[in-house]
Amino acid sequence: xxxxxxxxxxxxxSSKNYLSLLLSVLAxxxxxxxxxxxxxxxxxxxxxxxxxxxxxxxxxxxLVGELxxxxxxxxxxxxxxxxxxxxxxxxxxxxxxxxxxxxxVTLTAVPAAGFRFSLWDNCPGPNGDDCVFTMNTAQVIRAxxxxx
Numbered sequence: 418x419x420x421x422x423x424x425x426x427x428x429x430x431s432s433k434n435y436l437s438l439l440l441s442v443l444a445x446x447x448x449x450x451x452x453x454x455x456x457x458x459x460x461x462x463x464x465x466x467x468x469x470x471x472x473x474x475x476x477x478x479x480l481v482g483e484l485x486x487x488x489x490x491x492x493x494x495x496x497x498x499x500x501x502x503x504x505x506x507x508x509x510x511x512x513x514x515x516x517x518x519x520x521x522v523t524l525t526a527v528p529a530a531g532f533r534f535s536l537w538d539n540c541p542g543p544n545g546d547d548c549v550f551t552m553n554t555a556q557v558i559r560a561x562x563x564x565x
Contacts, residue, residue, distance in 0.1 A: 480518040482552035487511055491532030491562030497523045505529075505562060516552045524548040526560045535563040 488494050488505035495502050496514070500522065503512035516522060526534040526546045538559035540548035548558060 481515045482518050482520075483555045484514045484516070484522070484552070485511065485555070485557045486514065486524070487538075487557070487559040489559070489561045491564065492526055492528040492534060492560065494560045495525050495527065497525070505560070509559075518553055520552045522550055522552055524558065524560070526562070528562055531565055532562045533565055535561045537561070 484501065486494060486501055486503050488503045488510045490505045490507040490509070493502065493504040494512075498516070498520065500516050501512050501514035501524075503510055524537075524540075524547065526537075526548075528534050534546050537543040537548045538561065539556075540550065540558050541556075542549040548560075550556060550558075
């Protein structure tokens with residue numbers, strides 16, 4: 418489905434139609450979660466959420482935070498709630514996930530045979546093999562494993 422369909426034949430737009438078209442495009446851009454240059458917004462509006470605004474049912478949009486998880490070779494990381502499971506590859510595996518803003522996420526590092534978990538980078542709440550944080554911005558977290 419095209420966001421905006423323009424007729425192929427020559428069309429003359431009145432100022433009222435032009436304004437309507439401009440407002441439609443602006444609304445589409447705003448509803449896709451494109452932040453303004455001075456904004457600190459780091460999520461998006463989840464179109465799969467039946468409670469999201471913009472369309473037949475009304476409701477409030479669900480803001481979604483984004484996680485970039487980097488996992489070094491030698492283990493895997495799982496999450497609770499189950500938004501991501503990422504197995505490290507040499508040198509690093511990159512995995513991506515989303516969760517509603519305000520969701521408390523626990524990442525758990527699970528070393529492979531012959532490896533140990535060494536440390537979290539950029540984890541707001543490291544606790545041994547776990548990394549606990551509240552999804553409220555774009556997060557970039559790295560799990561590091563080392564050979565025994």
